[in-house]
Amino acid sequence: MPAAAAIKTLIADDQQSMRSLIRTSLNALGINQTREAADGEDALRALLAQPANLVITDFNMPKLDGLGLLRAIRAHGPTSKTAVIMLTGRADRELVQRAVQFGVNNYLVKPFTTQTLKEKIEAVFGPLE
Amino acid sequence: MDPFESIKATFFQECEELLTDMESGLLAMEQGDDDSETINAVFRAVHSVKGGAGAFGLEELIRFAHVFETVLDEMRSGKLPLTDEVAKVLLRASDVLADHVAAARSGGGVDEGRTVGMIADLQGLIDQDRANELGLNDHGDASGADEDFGFVPVVLSLDEPATDAPDVDIAALLSAAAEPAAATPTWKVIFRPRAEMYAKANESALVLRELARLGDVEVSLDASGVPALDQLSAEAAYLTWTIRLSGDKSEAEVREVFEFVEDDCDLTVVREGEAPEMAAADGAESDASASAVEAAAAAPLDLEALLARVAPTAEPAPLEIPPAQPVAAAPVAAPAPAPANLDVAGLIALAEKASQDHAQAAQTPVAKADPKVDQKAEARAGSGAATAATPTIRVDLDRVDRLINAVGELVIQQAMLSQRVFESGLARSSDVALGLEDLELLTREIQDSVMAIRAQPVKSVFQRMPRLVREVADMVGKKVRLVMDGENTEVDKTVIERLSDPITHMLRNAIDHGLETPEEREAGGKGAEGTVRLAALHRGGRIVIEVQDDGRGINRPRVRGIAVTKGLIAEDAVLSDDEIDNLIFLPGFSTADVVSDISGRGVGMDVVKRSIQALGGRISITSEPGKGSKFSMSLPLTLAVLDGMVVSAADQTLVAPLSNIVESLTPRAEDVHLIGGRDAVICIRDTFVPLIDVGVALGFRDTPLPPASGVAVLVESEGGGKAALLVEAIQGQRQVVIKSLEANYQHIHGVAAATILGDGRVALILDVDALVTTSRRKSPRIEKRMAV
Numbered sequence: 001m002p003a004a005a006a007i008k009t010l011i012a013d014d015q016q017s018m019r020s021l022i023r024t025s026l027n028a029l030g031i032n033q034t035r036e037a038a039d040g041e042d043a044l045r046a047l048l049a050q051p052a053n054l055v056i057t058d059f060n061m062p063k064l065d066g067l068g069l070l071r072a073i074r075a076h077g078p079t080s081k082t083a084v085i086m087l088t089g090r091a092d093r094e095l096v097q098r099a100v101q102f103g104v105n106n107y108l109v110k111p112f113t114t115q116t117l118k119e120k121i122e123a124v125f126g127p128l129e
Numbered sequence: 130m131d132p133f134e135s136i137k138a139t140f141f142q143e144c145e146e147l148l149t150d151m152e153s154g155l156l157a158m159e160q161g162d163d164d165s166e167t168i169n170a171v172f173r174a175v176h177s178v179k180g181g182a183g184a185f186g187l188e189e190l191i192r193f194a195h196v197f198e199t200v201l202d203e204m205r206s207g208k209l210p211l212t213d214e215v216a217k218v219l220l221r222a223s224d225v226l227a228d229h230v231a232a233a234r235s236g237g238g239v240d241e242g243r244t245v246g247m248i249a250d251l252q253g254l255i256d257q258d259r260a261n262e263l264g265l266n267d268h269g270d271a272s273g274a275d276e277d278f279g280f281v282p283v284v285l286s287l288d289e290p291a292t293d294a295p296d297v298d299i300a301a302l303l304s305a306a307a308e309p310a311a312a313t314p315t316w317k318v319i320f321r322p323r324a325e326m327y328a329k330a331n332e333s334a335l336v337l338r339e340l341a342r343l344g345d346v347e348v349s350l351d352a353s354g355v356p357a358l359d360q361l362s363a364e365a366a367y368l369t370w371t372i373r374l375s376g377d378k379s380e381a382e383v384r385e386v387f388e389f390v391e392d393d394c395d396l397t398v399v400r401e402g403e404a405p406e407m408a409a410a411d412g413a414e415s416d417a418s419a420s421a422v423e424a425a426a427a428a429p430l431d432l433e434a435l436l437a438r439v440a441p442t443a444e445p446a447p448l449e450i451p452p453a454q455p456v457a458a459a460p461v462a463a464p465a466p467a468p469a470n471l472d473v474a475g476l477i478a479l480a481e482k483a484s485q486d487h488a489q490a491a492q493t494p495v496a497k498a499d500p501k502v503d504q505k506a507e508a509r510a511g512s513g514a515a516t517a518a519t520p521t522i523r524v525d526l527d528r529v530d531r532l533i534n535a536v537g538e539l540v541i542q543q544a545m546l547s548q549r550v551f552e553s554g555l556a557r558s559s560d561v562a563l564g565l566e567d568l569e570l571l572t573r574e575i576q577d578s579v580m581a582i583r584a585q586p587v588k589s590v591f592q593r594m595p596r597l598v599r600e601v602a603d604m605v606g607k608k609v610r611l612v613m614d615g616e617n618t619e620v621d622k623t624v625i626e627r628l629s630d631p632i633t634h635m636l637r638n639a640i641d642h643g644l645e646t647p648e649e650r651e652a653g654g655k656g657a658e659g660t661v662r663l664a665a666l667h668r669g670g671r672i673v674i675e676v677q678d679d680g681r682g683i684n685r686p687r688v689r690g691i692a693v694t695k696g697l698i699a700e701d702a703v704l705s706d707d708e709i710d711n712l713i714f715l716p717g718f719s720t721a722d723v724v725s726d727i728s729g730r731g732v733g734m735d736v737v738k739r740s741i742q743a744l745g746g747r748i749s750i751t752s753e754p755g756k757g758s759k760f761s762m763s764l765p766l767t768l769a770v771l772d773g774m775v776v777s778a779a780d781q782t783l784v785a786p787l788s789n790i791v792e793s794l795t796p797r798a799e800d801v802h803l804i805g806g807r808d809a810v811i812c813i814r815d816t817f818v819p820l821i822d823v824g825v826a827l828g829f830r831d832t833p834l835p836p837a838s839g840v841a842v843l844v845e846s847e848g849g850g851k852a853a854l855l856v857e858a859i860q861g862q863r864q865v866v867i868k869s870l871e872a873n874y875q876h877i878h879g880v881a882a883a884t885i886l887g888d889g890r891v892a893l894i895l896d897v898d899a900l901v902t903t904s905r906r907k908s909p910r911i912e913k914r915m916a917v
Contacts, residue, residue, distance in 0.1 A: 015177055016523075017140035021184050024132060060173050078353055083285045089180050089198075096280060105283040111183035123282035 004030035004128045007121075011036045012043035012057035012069060013087070018110075022056055022087075025114040029121070029128060040064025044072050047079050054083045054121070056108075059095060067095075070102045083124050140181040141234045142523075147174040148227050149592050155220050156595060163211040171219075172201040178230065187233040193244055194229070197222050200251050209254060218250050224596050315401035316383055321369040326393035328364070337370065339386045344376020373401070526622075529582055533769065536579045537866040543572045544863075544887035580767055584619040587665045587672070590628045591616045594636060594663060601640045608647050608657050609640055614664035620672045621767035627744055628674065628764070634737045635676040635760050636661060643678035643758055653755070655679070672766055677759040683752040685709045691718065710750050710758075714738045742846075742898055745788070771867050773894065775860040775886070776842065778834075779824030782892040784865055784884060785854065789897040791843040793859060796820070801836045809833070811841060811853050818843070819852045821900055827879050827893075846901040854900065863887075867894065879903070 009031055013019045019036045026034055035052070037043035039061045047055070055073065059066035066086050073079045083105045088095055096107050105124045108117065122128055154171035179194035200219070203209040225239075225247045232239040252260055318340070322333055340346060351369040355361070374383065383398050384391070547565050555562055591613050602609040620628075644650075644659035651657050662677040685706060692698045692712045704712075712718060716735040741748050745765045752758035765788070773784035774793075800812045801820060809820040820841065822833045834855055841853040865884035870877060870893075881896035 015140070015143050015181060017136050017143055017181055018184065020132075020136040020139060024136070060176055062170075062173070076353070077351060081285065083283075089176050100280065103283065105285060107280065110180050111186075120282070124285050126284070 005032060007031050007054050007125065008033045008052040009035070009054045009056060010043060010046055010052040012038075012040060012055060012061065012066070014039055014058065014061045018058065018087075022117075025112075025117050026056075028114050029118050031121075031128075040066065040069035040072075043069050047073065047082065048076075051079060052082055054085065054124075056085045056087065058087045059099075060089065067098060067102060070099060070104055074103045085120055085124070137185050140185060141230070143181065144178055144230045144234075147177050148223070148230060149588075150174045151226070152220075152223055152592060152595060155216065155223055158211055159213075159216040159220060161211075165205070168201065168205050168211075172198065172205050175201055175226065178226065182233065185233075189239060189244075190229045190233045193226060193248065196248050196251050197226055200254055203255060203259070208259070215254055218254060220595075220599065222247055222251055224599070227596070316372075316374040316378070316380070317397075317399050317401050318372040318374060318383060319369065319395070319397040320372065320387070321395040322366050322390065323393050323395070324364055324366045326390050327366060329393065331390050331393070333368070333370065336386060336390060337372065340372060340374060340383070343378050343382060343386070344374050346375075347373040533579055533583060536576050537769070537868075540572055540576055540864075540866055541885045541887070543568055545889055548887040576770070580621065580769065583622045583769070584766075585622055585625050586617045586619050587625060587628065587674075588616040590625055590632060591663060591665070593629070594632065597633060598636060598640065598661065601637055605641055606646065607640060607644050607659060609644065610658050610660045611636075612660060612662045614662065615666050618665040618667060618672060620665075620764070621769060623769060624672065624744065624764055624767065627740075631737050631741050631748075631762060632663070632674060632676070634734075635762075636663065638734065638737075639676050639678040639680070639758070639760070643680035643682075645681050649681075653681075667766075668763065671763045673761055673763045675759060675761045677757060679757040682754040682756055682758055683710045683713070683750070685754070688712050707751070710752050713750070714748065745786070769867055771865055771884075771894065772862070773865050773884075774842070774862055775892065776823075776840075776854075776856040777858050777860060778822075778827075778856040779829035781824070781827075781829055782860070782886060782890060783823065783827075783856070784863075784892050784894045785842060785844065786881070786894065786897060787862065789844045789846065791845050791851070793840055793842045796836045796839070796841045796853070796855070798835075798837045809836070811836070813841075813843060813853065816851075819901075820855055821852050822855045823895070823900075824857075826900055826903070844897045844901065846898040850901045852901040854895070854897075865892075865894070 009026060011019050011022050011026075011034055013022065013036075016038075019038075023034050023036065026032075035046055035050075037046050040057070041063045043055065043057060044064065046052075055069070057066045057069050061069075064072070070084050070086065073082055073084060084103075086096075086099045086104050086107045088107060088109055096104075099107060106120045108120050112120075118128065151171050151174035154167050154174070157167050158171070175194055175198045179191055179198055182190040182194060197219075200209065200222075204211060204215075209215065225244060228239055229244070231237075320333070320336070322331075326333075337346075337348060349371045351371065352367065354367040354369065356367070361367075380398055384396070387394065387396050543565075547569065550561055550565055594613070595611055598609055598611040639661050640659075644661070645653065645655075647657035650659060660679045662675070664675045664677070666673050666675075689698075689704070689709050689712070692709075692715070693700050695718065697712065697715050697718065698704065713734050714737075718735065738748050741762050741764070746762055748760060748762040750758055750760050771784070772787040774787055774790055776783050776785060794813070796811055802810050802812070802817075804810055809822070810817045811820040820836065824830045825833050834857065836855060839855045839857050840859055841855055842859070843851065843853050845851050863886075865886070867882045868884055870880060870883050873883075877893075879896050879899050880893045881899075882894045883891050884894055886892050
């Protein structure tokens with residue numbers, strides 16, 4: 001049973017408001033170690049500089065989208081085991097399938113509640129304390 | 130503020146940017162730009178608006194955005210082609226979306242009828258069967274039910290640090306995503322030389338070259354283990370190669386290549402798709418890989434440079450070596466510490482390729498080799514790189530204003546200090562005086578920098594205009610294309626805020642009066658669609674805004690006739706074409722036979738002119754019959770500082786804006802004449818201009834100053850009228866910080882603002898235009914008629 005406080009999280013979304021919302025939800029779950037990135041490239045840069053346990057990334061981002069980020073994370077040894085939860089604007093089967101193909105750990109449809117977020121994270125890491 | 134509310138406020142700020150992006154994308158699409166990147170950008174903007182709306186439960190906004198987004202998605206996937214008609218519908222939809230955002234922001238309502246109509250129009254773009262399929266006709270269930278798709282979350286353990294060799298077979302993953310798998314069996318070779326191998330003078334490059342003889346190879350280098358330069362040991366080995374070898378060779382044949390180095394390296398040879406055993410095999414040596422995360426953190430990765438390098442090529446070159454070339458290329462360069470970079474560059478290239486793959490997968494396979502499109506893409510890539518290089522921060526406007534104010538005070542304090550020191554009789558060469566000079570330079574530099582912070586592109590005003598043009602054009606039944614230029618021209622925030630009204634009015638005027646109806650245009654041999662060009666540029670330290678139409682031009686005989694009828698000019702007045710054109714700025718002049726709703730309710734160009742003059746601006750018109758007209762207005766770049774001439778009148782220190790001053794002279798008594806016994810005029814080079822005694826005009830004293838004992842400052846108002854201001858003395862020229870009088874006291878006729886001088890005293894800044902106008906008309910102006 002992992003301590004929520006131990007999960008280092010990186011939030012990647014091009015919208016500040018979305019990042020803030022996700023961060024607020026994570027904080028409510030006791031996940032306080034969060035960092036933010038405004039696009040896929042930013043996120044990759046942040047991950048290479050400092051690893052994380054969990055990346056919550058939007059699919060739709062400029063420069064490098066969520067799938068690209070996911071693929072880069074998986075392709076790079078040191079980050080390849082980072083958990084990735086993909087945010088999608090709607091339940092898009094094709095998109096989720098592609099994300100699965102690239103090794104996504106879970107996905108989350110916007111808008112979501114803190115409870116849903118919790119379930120999605122627990123499905124990856126096991127119950128949070 | 131409640132954190133949720135504050136996030137919501139952020140969201141609405143983002144919406145403004147998103148709506149701008151959306152509109153500029155749509156405008157490009159209207160011009161026929163059906164580049165996938167453009168469509169994608171528009172889609173992303175609408176998508177983001179909807180996403181945020183979902184998070185904040187803005188139902189109305191979600192409902193509309195959903196339909197809009199769905200239509201854009203159809204375009205994105207190539208199912209709905211871009212036509213003129215489609216672009217027009219999308220543009221109107223963008224206006225409705227903007228209304229919805231505004232309504233959500235203010236908590237107000239939206240025009241329900243318009244929304245429903247717009248949704249119907251959007252749905253109309255999509256084939257009915259397809260619309261049903263998309264669920265578009267059920268009034269957009271945008272909630273996005275969390276369908277399962279039989280998705281099984283991939284479980285991870287937190288306890289196990291994610292550092293060792295990956296479980297996921299990347300190469301397989303990549304090949305699965307990119308190309309159909311090769312029919313021939315593929316070997317995956319992981320080759321990690323140890324230091325001993327190099328010590329025995331073996332060379333990885335030679336080994337790799339040997340391997341390449343067996344078949345097609347794809348070599349990738351993992352240099353993440355390379356430490357920072359100062360920790361790099363020349364004797365140690367840090368690099369790992371992963372080679373994919375296709376060709377009908379047995380494992381023994383592959384291993385044979387490594388015969389001489391096998392004992393001095395870690396070698397894994399597996400068939401593609403099988404998990405490599407390396408992690409288990411080298412448990413003892415895993416310290417190197419265990420610290421891989423730290424290594425990744427410590428490696429000096431210059432990502433900016435890498436991204437820049439990756440961008441233009443777009444090919445993941447560093448990772449793949451075409452079999453035809455000698456394999457040595459990569460390995461030879463490898464032992465240097467720099468190649469740590471290669472890996473990241475490769476990653477990004479790979480990742481970009483993944484995105485592209487996805488984008489292509491989402492699109493119908495249309496091979497597009499239009500060189501124009503490519504150029505556009507390149508141009509965009511270029512500008513994108515430029516944007517990336519200049520990161521921005523969002524700062525509260527209040528903070529900037531506080532800074533501006535503080536700097537204004539600093540400038541004043543500095544001037545006061547200089548003056549005190551100067552008055553105290555210290556030598557110019559003294560340390561204090563020299564230090565003060567440096568301080569002055571620095572202060573000026575800070576002031577300039579702060580002003581630059583406040584400078585904003587006129588885009589924020591321009592971006593509202595396409596919608597205005599569409600609406601006005603619809604209302605008067607004309608076809609108009611708006612072309613905008615110089616949107617990135619920067620001007621001070623205070624000026625920007627006040628540009629909107631005059632531009633709005635000039636555009637309305639251009640469409641309503643300037644352009645002909647489509648029928649008239651066609652009859653006149655022009656295209657049915659008129660063009661209005663809105664441009665901004667810097668010229669001579671001012672910003673110039675131009676509104677140009679290709680319409681009928683000024684009807685000079687008619688303008689002249691009206692001016693005569695209204696008694697604005699004498700019947701026999703001899704006027705140049707230019708002068709006739711500029712008659713339209715005279716108060717009370719309106720050429721519209723029927724005062725339309727568009728150009729204002731009986732408010733003519735004179736009001737526009739006045740509101741521009743109030744900003745220290747000028748407006749003029751040039752016109753060519755049958756070809757169109759051009760309005761140019763020029764404004765100062767800032768309203769915060771002013772170059773002024775400090776003068777004294779009736780024991781008061783006053784400032785006259787330098788931009789108004791033509792010359793100054795000492796009047797001779799014989800040049801001054803009284804008209805009607807009280808109004809003085811002065812003859813300057815055979816021209817009579819009113820002589821205004823500033824002390825009297827502002828009510829500082831009742832008795833006029835004898836002209837010969839003062840100085841006359843010849844000024845020209847923004848309207849072109851001239852007058853001579855009679856003052857007692859000129860003190861000097863100075864840059865002053867403008868302090869609003871209205872904000873601190875109230876408006877005073879003849880006074881534009883105030884400032885604080887070096888000696889700490891308040892000095893009034895003269896409103897030259899008001900003084901000149903009053904002197905010329907001798908009648909109180911009708912103040913502040915509403916500008917449109």
